[in-house]
Amino acid sequence: MAFFKGMSFPLASITVYNSVVFGFFSNAQRLISKYRYGDGRHPCSLSDLTLASMLTGFVSVGLGAPVDLVKIRLQMQTQTLLTENLHLAGNTNMTVQSVTLPSSSSSPLSPSPLYRGPIHCISSILQTEGIAGLYRGAGAMVLRDVPGYALYFIPYTLLCDLLRPDDTSTPHPCSIWLAGGLAGSISWVTATPADVVKSRMQADAQLRRKYRGIVHCIVHSYRSEGVQVFFRGASVNAIRGFPMSATMFLTYELSLQFFRGL
Structure with missing residues (x-):
């Protein structure tokens, strides 16, 4: 279960997050085409796709930053605090192992986690850091997601066009799966340096x-770990990015085809 620590909140929000991302991207393309060509169904140029992708990345931060912050805080939670001092949870650095009580205290000492769950984590951050605390690392997330989504949707679109037999046909599900997987790997590998910075800032406690x-x-x-630190985990990102993105794009395209056929 240690490998799934902090996953309840992302699982609960992933449907909304992906709906916002893919929905915004589709509607951004439609609005750009309608503005530039007078027809919302006109194929987007490469510059249109770039603009729609980067806008999607920017919008995704508004919803994704708090989700990532809570997930990372829960995943990095390896220390315990005394139950008598749980009210200090938000003011305690994440590397602290224990809190020393005055010698006059006779209360029994029992360890408890810093955060009892996602809701308690959000509440603690709001109490100690305010709304801004939920968006700690959002600047680094913008640096990750704005170019990251451009390198996500553009390779996918180009690969789908390359793999389909002609301009009028619909991409085969296998082509969608392959294009989506490759796009996911490309996006996650190139976004790894910004993701490292974002994760480190979000893992930082208040004090x-x-x-x-x-x-x-x-x-x-x-200075402390060298340039290689910014590419730590790139291979894992490439491996996880393929099946995750392949499944998402395939589900997205098949869902669109289904609802358009109703």
């Missing part, structure tokens, strides 16, 4: 923070 901002996080990480 005794290691990083003062994005630039400080990049410089500190580089």
Whole structure:
């Protein structure tokens, strides 16, 4: 179960998140085509796709940043606090192992996790850091998702066009699956450096923070661990990106075909 720590909140929100991302991208293309060509169904040019993809990446941060923050805080939660000091949870650095009570305290000491779950995690962050606390690392997430979604939707569209026999035919499900998987791997590998910075900033607790901002996080990480730190996990991202994105794109395209046929 340790490999699935912090997954309840992302699972509960993934449907809404993907609906927003794919829905916004489709509608952005339609609106751009309608504005530029007078027809919402006119095929988008490469520049149109780039604009729609980057706008999608920017919008995704508004919903995705709090989800990622809660997930990372729960996944990084390996320390315990004393139950008598749970009210200090939001003010305690994530590396702290215990809290020392005054010698006069006679209460029994029993360990408990820093966050009892997603809702308690959100509540603690709001109490100690406010709304801005839920968007810690959002700047780095913008640096990840704006170019990341451009390198997600554009390769997918180009590969689908390349794999279908002619311009009038619908891509075969196998072509959609392959194009979606390759696009996912490309996007996640290229987004790994920004994802490393985002994750490190989100894992930082409120007090005794290691990083003062994005630039400080990049410089500190580089000086302490070298340039290779920004590509840590790239192979895992490439492996997980293929089946995840292949499934999402295939489901998305088949769903569109189904509802358009009603």
